Amino acid sequence: MIDEKRHAPATLRNRQPLLDALRPHLPASGLLLEIASGSGEHAIFLAENLPGLIWQPSDRDGEALSSIRAWMADAALPNIRPPLALDAGDPAGWPDLAPDAILCINMIHIAPWPATLGLFAGAGRLLRPGAPLCLYGPYKRNGQHTADSNAAFDADLRARNPEWGVRDLEAVAEVAARHGFDAPVVIDMPANNLTVVFRRS
């Protein structure tokens, strides 16, 4: 039998710091919509450690959806829903959900800018006032890289796809403001990453 589970090694390194950073900002209960769940490993770990939340994973990519389903079958957690096919860049096509929080880990630098625009448009529409949209990943601050390793990563991303690249946090916050989010809480994370929490105004 083919094992459809994908493994992203970084998830093992960042999942515990991510859980610690997110926990104070997430509601204790309710529905969390995860955008771009990838392999599904974060969904399993975070859902297991945040049992009051119902986890709704999603991704645009069919192989990611198969991987999420395969990890879910092994973990057999009661609080994860089957993954949804969801393109962040097409917010009009998002399912009609009323999440209490939205989480998007490591997508906005590995997707064209319209995916970020769509993410905030969709999240701005679905989230009620006060609810969080949490992002994780590398960012520039005021147009500058915060570490040589991020600059090298950015160059590598752009070589793979000129529409990808490490985003400027201020540009992302500007998009967020246009879609009704407050200025973010920014949490420094290991390996020059940030957790960024926007709240719907």
Ligand SMILES: C[S@@+](CC[C@H](N)C(=O)[O-])C[C@H]1O[C@@H](n2cnc3c(N)ncnc32)[C@H](O)[C@@H]1O
């Ligand atoms: C680097 S992986 C991150 C996966 C996972 N969040 C993690 O941190 O391990 C980027 C993911 O973004 C997804 N993705 C890229 N563009 C997307 C879009 N427009 N809408 C939804 N998912 C997208 C890809 O399919 C991929 O699973």
